Amino acid sequence: MISTVYAISLAGMAFIAAVFIFVIKNSKEVEADYPSVIQKWYGVRGKWFIFLAILGITVTFLSTSPYPIADQEKTYEDNEHQVVKVGAHQWYWTMVPNTVESGKPVAFYVTGEDVNHGFGVYDDNLTLVAQTQAMPGYTNKLIHTFDKPGKYKILCLEYCGLAHHAMITELTVN
């Protein structure tokens, strides 16, 4: 997911850069008949708009069905899920239990005990695999299935004061 998004961004930005460079290269010679330039490129603009609209609708549909966030009304305290209760404090985590099994969905019940925090789950390559906000007065239910065992790090992803960057703990996945 991350590398695909990165590649799409770079490709899109490179495309826009190429178009701007093309126009710069063609800016010195003068086409006195500007109305004909307008007429020609307005036609292209219509197609460009339709392309972007179709792209937007398609991407929206594909990326939101099924909706990627777990149903928050549902309770996950059943045999199909491992429930981990997470409390975010200035500046430490409480996590019960702090060991889970791979291959079986984990339901993290995450809340902020004082201010807003961000519950970020990082694998052993320091790649972010899942996250949710930890907000006072609310419990966010994050469902994640770990593919592989290992030592995962929990990092704070919402600025919460002076030791924000030191708010790190570990989750063991067997």
Place this chain on the structure above:
Amino acid sequence: MSSTATTSDKIEYSEAENRNALIAVKAHLITGLLVFLLMMLAGFAMRAAQGTWLDIPVDLFYQIMTVHGVGVVGAAGLASTGVLWYFLRQYVRLSNTIVWTNYFIFLIGVVLILGSIFLGKYGGAWTFLYPLPGNSLGAWSTGSAALFQVGLLLIGTGFLILYLDFGRGILGRYGSLGRALGVTQLFGMEPLNIYHPATVVAGTMVLIVNFIGIAAGAVVLVMGLVNLYYPEFKPDPMLMKHLIYFFGHVFINVAMYAAVVAVYELLPRYTGRPWKTNKVFLAAWFAIIFLVMGVYPHHLLMDFPVPAWAAITAQVLSFGSGLPVLVVTGYGALMIVYRSGIKWNNTTKLIFLSLFGWAAGVIPAILDAMVTVNRVFHNTLWVPGHFHFYLLLGLLPMIIGFMYHLTGEGKEKAQSSATDNFGFWAYFVGCLMTSMVFLASGANSVPRRWAVHMEEWVTLAQFGAVAAALVLLGMLIFVFRSLFSLPKAANPN
């Protein structure tokens, strides 16, 4: 030379009023650029600290981070107002007294904010995300958090006063905001006027959207202030978050839509081609009003209580908000420059660059506004990556390009000096590198707003520091130009 300006009735002012107005615009630009320079220095310091090249205590780091955020947003608001006000007053009668009032209120607000941060040690980030300002665990006092919020409130009040004058002027000339926006033309109630000034359309959008945005900001600031002194008053953190991000998103976005009038006004002058108003243009600006106000929930996609419909709507509107620049303004700028024989100078280079920065910066922004993508990009350095892209390469070049125009560059047909040319390239390369390093860091899951980086991320931060140094170098040249050439320059009109 033709422009939208030449084909519409201009407002007549006395010579003294025009002289005073020009000074006001220059004051906005110079102040804004100086603040930007200082904030870039702050940015460089933060990247150098994350790269282990500079030893900064964490409390000072987060104070610098706070001043960097609030300073950039404030400077963006002030300088872009200078650009918009300069052009808008040509079409509707605006008051010099009011623009100066806003300017001085802004300065007072800045003093309060600087005091709260560097004397009161407030380091709660510019977002003052409730309930952090009142819960610092002893890092700063209630008084300093309050001073910060009072400073912001004061600045917001100044802008509201200015927008009341915008409203008075626009209604005095056009009778209704709808007419000024061109909505009556769009929906066929009036015939299309291709000379309806783009600046008036943009100015009306700015008035409507930022008035609402700042009003929301005032509400959340007052609620936060009450909570600081009466902690038994506990507003809902989710409501506060919505209001804060609505205000913040609207304010910084509007800065871009205010400064873009430099594109509409200056490109026609330098290419000899008109920027005519048409229905697509009017429809785009009408849509922008709703898009800019409607997309803010994309900041709350990781707040799972936000209903799915709201998150998906934010995703759709975020995609939609990229269309006006990709299809209308950016595209229009490409057409107007294509085979125009444009003379490339600092003004035109920067104005053209601004459209690239905006259009290209939209791409990582739109992607991050997708719910599924946001799960692994939210609050990583991807976020500053995309907004540095369109602030450094979009908004600022509009403002700096306009500054070069005001120095009389176009009028005197002067060639760019080697120093200015060097400044441009240092700035361009530095900004591109700064933004791309942020994006690469985000793609490596590096979190934002961390004073101390893990060992694995230090090299990226060091590249960021080098890039920031280049940005500083370029900006230093622009600021020198504004200090030495701008004050004595006559109005190019």
